[in-house]
Amino acid sequence: MYKSLKRFYKENSHNAVTKALAGFGRSMNRLYENRNHNPLSNGEATLLKKIAGFNPEVIIDGGANVGNYAQLVNTYCPAAKVYSFEPVAETYNKLATNLAGNPNNILINKGLYNENCTKSINIYPGDEHASLYDVTGTSYNQTGLVDIELVKGDDFLVQHDIKNVFLLKLDLEGAEYDALQGFDNALKSGAIKLVQFEYGYINITTKRLLIDYYQLLESYGYVVGKLFPKTVEFRKYQYKHEDFIGPNFIAVHKDEADLIKTLSSK
Numbered sequence: 551m552y553k554s555l556k557r558f559y560k561e562n563s564h565n566a567v568t569k570a571l572a573g574f575g576r577s578m579n580r581l582y583e584n585r586n587h588n589p590l591s592n593g594e595a596t597l598l599k600k601i602a603g604f605n606p607e608v609i610i611d612g613g614a615n616v617g618n619y620a621q622l623v624n625t626y627c628p629a630a631k632v633y634s635f636e637p638v639a640e641t642y643n644k645l646a647t648n649l650a651g652n653p654n655n656i657l658i659n660k661g662l663y664n665e666n667c668t669k670s671i672n673i674y675p676g677d678e679h680a681s682l683y684d685v686t687g688t689s690y691n692q693t694g695l696v697d698i699e700l701v702k703g704d705d706f707l708v709q710h711d712i713k714n715v716f717l718l719k720l721d722l723e724g725a726e727y728d729a730l731q732g733f734d735n736a737l738k739s740g741a742i743k744l745v746q747f748e749y750g751y752i753n754i755t756t757k758r759l760l761i762d763y764y765q766l767l768e769s770y771g772y773v774v775g776k777l778f779p780k781t782v783e784f785r786k787y788q789y790k791h792e793d794f795i796g797p798n799f800i801a802v803h804k805d806e807a808d809l810i811k812t813l814s815s816k
Contacts, residue, residue, distance in 0.1 A: 589618070592779060592798065593777040601716065606630045609715070612718065612726075619721075620645075634655060636661075663729060667700050670697055670698075681725070701732075704733055718742050726763075730747070730763075743806055744809065748798055760792050763801075773801065774799060774801045
């Protein structure tokens with residue numbers, strides 16, 4: 551029966567009915583794979599609630615935008631110092647307004663990268679989209695370029711005498727891999743317990759595949775998994791995971807057994 555249906559579908563794959571079924575299937579797959587950028591429902595808030603029990607002292611928010619994520623950290627991990635990086639001046643000013651009054655919020659008007667330098671960043675409509683990469687295949691167009699200051703993560707940690715980072719969260723519109731390279735020493739030494747990074751359609755433009763992140767982070771002794779609404783599914787890389795759906799993946803140093811167990815729970 552199954553083989554007959556499969557053959558029938560192959561022979562009639564582009565009629566109205568099968569086209570509708572294919573579209574429904576793609577939509578369901580995106581839901582199943584958690585293509586969701588709302589931190590309250592995609593697992594980001596749940597992750598913060600779980601790590602609160604470990605009393606995190608330092609959290610780095612790379613790509614802080616207007617401060618929504620930092621405010622979540624303030625809510626669920628109120629004792630943690632949050633270093634929020636936002637390189638675009640106009641967005642940084644909104645960030646400063648939104649996070650004013652909390653001494654645990656440390657704001658940096660720079661971006662994270664693999665070297666200390668100045669680069670031009672592409673500006674797109676809205677506060678959420680600014681990228682070092684010229685993003686293609688989207689429904690919106692670049693509206694301009696501005697110069698920004700970038701800092702290497704290892705250098706920043708030394709300059710600010712930060713010995714350990716509990717969570718390094720990277721939402722850099724395609725530059726997440728570049729930023730990870732900038733934390734080479736911290737990752738080698740295990741000074742960073744937990745990494746959260748974005749992966750999605752923009753990786754088609756950057757040509758940094760999910761397998762690149764796996765290979766880099768595993769070389770430092772981290773285990774990698776995908777963030778879902780209630781859990782992190784730690785798993786070995788498979789080609790089928792290279793779907794560009796995203797949005798968030800998690801890496802935890804292999805020595806952090808309790809943390810891995812906590813994040814894996816539902």
